[in-house]
Amino acid sequence: VQLVESGGGLVQPGGSLRLSCAASGFTFSRYDMRWYHQAPGKERELVAGIASASGSTNYADFVKGRFTISRDNAKNTVYLQMNNLKPEDTAVYYCNAKYHFLDYWGQGTQVTVSA
Secondary structure, eight states: OEEEEEOOEEEOTTOOEEEEEEEESSOGGGSEEEEEEEOTTSOOEEEEEEOSSSOOEEEOGGGTTTEEEEEETTTTEEEEEEOSOOGGGOEEEEEEEEETTEEEEOOOEEEEEOO
């Protein structure tokens, strides 16, 4: 099982990034997918999620209207489009796959928002 995040980097406030998480080794379409982030000295927190069957989405209040989560089951990939980035969005972003008691994590990708 692998979850490989990519797309992080350094961006100025107000800029955009698109994170990708490529999955392998499991039946991707069955899994709910989520993005979390963790800033230095803080706990990991949920950013956005997308359900396996319905494709319904949910977002943390601090990203609503700025971030969009999507998935492509044909490519076994989940995305996080991040617009209007703020310095407080600086964190390591992790991809998570969950199906019943099965719970997988990627290694994370760093996002830094700074002028």
